[in-house]
Amino acid sequence: MSINKVYICDAIRTPIGRFGGVFKNLSPLDLAVPLIQHLVSKNSEIPKYLDELIVGQGYGTPEAANIGKALALDAELPDHVCGYTVDRRCASGLQAIIDATMMIQTGKANLIIAGGAESLSQAPFYSSKIRWGSFGDLTLKDSLKYGRIYANGQKNPILGGMLETAENLRREYQISRQEQDELAYQSHMKACKAIEQGKFKKEILPISVKGRLIEQDEHPRQDTTLEQLAKLKPILEKDDAEATVTAGNSSGQNDAAAFCLIASEEMANQLGLQPIAEIIDWAVAGVPSAVMGIGPVPAIQKVLKNTGLSLSDIDRIEINEAFAVQLIACTKALNFSERELQKLNVNGSGISLGHPIGATGARIMTTLINELNSTSSHYGLISMCIGGGQGMAAIIKSINH
Incomplete structure (x- = not known):
């Protein structure tokens, strides 16, 4: 069977809201609908030929039980457009894009919108014991808390959640608190510089909230200092006197949506769509759940081997900053040179821009494509760690017009 080429022809995202911030009253559907409508508005033929809408999400609710199809309906797409939801935790949005890639490669689809939508501000509290009656006080569980604890399965829960896995990497790779805070500081400075330079304007669709147009990311902090970061207490210090992971050197909990229009070469030509990137290859790899943050290492090694490329061939590298310690551990395990470090997360990442899981x-992906094309670069690498002990990576090639 021949493998069809797969192109991203458009990519757009919302600004990223802080936890309990400007988007706290907007559902994932509220965030995503304007993006879908924007993507299909550029060409009247897109809705006619659209096969699927694939949505990554980690903390959904029954109000959009299958947000993939719910989004297709709320965005007023034709009834023939199918939709489904993907959950690979932190890599859910990338997995949605890869699902679209595989469907187009094998000829099962020609045109798909794929991405992710998440509102961690609206992550539900729940109870699994009310339906059949209960005695005494009613207790609700926080899905954000238990989603992290049980990402490792119910037989071996990680009571400290992802924080515990980050501290495990700190021990294994002997990473200091100072190193972590320095990376966090630099992440905020990169993101704020990118905002000041207008780097994100092309990729962001402003969202209206109560008559106010939100046009830029809310999470980056221009006033961050190393002194402030150093004063923050480690979250697990009661259980570990040597703990180093703080709220300041960890990723944010955020609200956002982002989507790509993905097409076969045939469909792009038929509709006159201009590809902006080609998806070259991807890989997923498993690691021990206790050190889930090291997941990008084998995933990156795998995708580089599959493509015959090396890190020196990659012009921009994006490894999500779940934790500063996790990213540092990955760069050490991959033996990053100074040149490779300079190509890494050049506009900030999860610590500064935020981490809206799904x-x-x-x-x-949207930011990477924008960066590659605006700098006339070629190859881009995207990777992230995944709760439960996985890593995912993909390589794209920009198409500069």
């Missing part, structure tokens, strides 16, 4: 992979 949307993060698509957000990074």
Whole structure:
């Protein structure tokens, strides 16, 4: 069977809202509908030929039980457009794009919108014991808390959640608190510089909130200092006197949506769509759940081997900053040179821009494509760690017009 080429012909995202911030009253559908409508508005033929809408999401609710199809309906797409939801935790948005890639490669589809939508501000509290009656006080569980604890399965829960896995990497790779805070500081400075230079304007669709137009990311902090970061207490210090992971050197909990229009070469030509990137290859790899943050290492090694490329061939590298310690561990394990470090997360990442779980992979893809094309660069690498002990990576090639 021949493998069809797969192109991203458009990519767009919302600004990223802080936890409990400007988007706290908007559902994932509220965030995503304007993006879908924007993508299809550029060409009247797109809705006619659109096969699927694939949405990554980590913390959904029954109000959009299958957000993929719910989004297709709320965005007023034709009834023939199918939709489904993907959950590979932090890589959900990238997995949605890869699902679209595989469908187009094998000829099962020609035109797909794929990405992710998440509102961690609206992540539900729940109870699994009310339906059949209960005695005594009613207790609700926080899905954000238990989603992290049980990402490792119910037989071996990680009581400290992802924080515990980050501290495990700190021990294994002997990473200091100072190193982590320095990376966090630099992440905010990169993101704020990118905002000041207008780097994200092309990739962001402004969102209206109560008559106010939100046009830029809310999470980056221009006033961040190393002194402030150093004063923050480690979150697990009660259980570990040597703990180093703080709220300041960890990724944010955020609200956002991001989507790509993905097409076969035949469909792009038929509709006159201009490809902006080609998806070259991808890989996923498993690691021990206790050190889930090291997941990008084998995933990156795998995709580089598959493509015959090396890190020196890659012009821009994006590894999501779930934690500063996790990213540092990955760069050490991959033996990053100074040149490779300079290509890494050049506009900030999860610590500064935020980490809207289900949307993060698509957000990074959108930003990476924009960065490659604006700098006339060629190859881009995207990767992230995944709760439960996985890593995912993909390589794209820009198409500069």
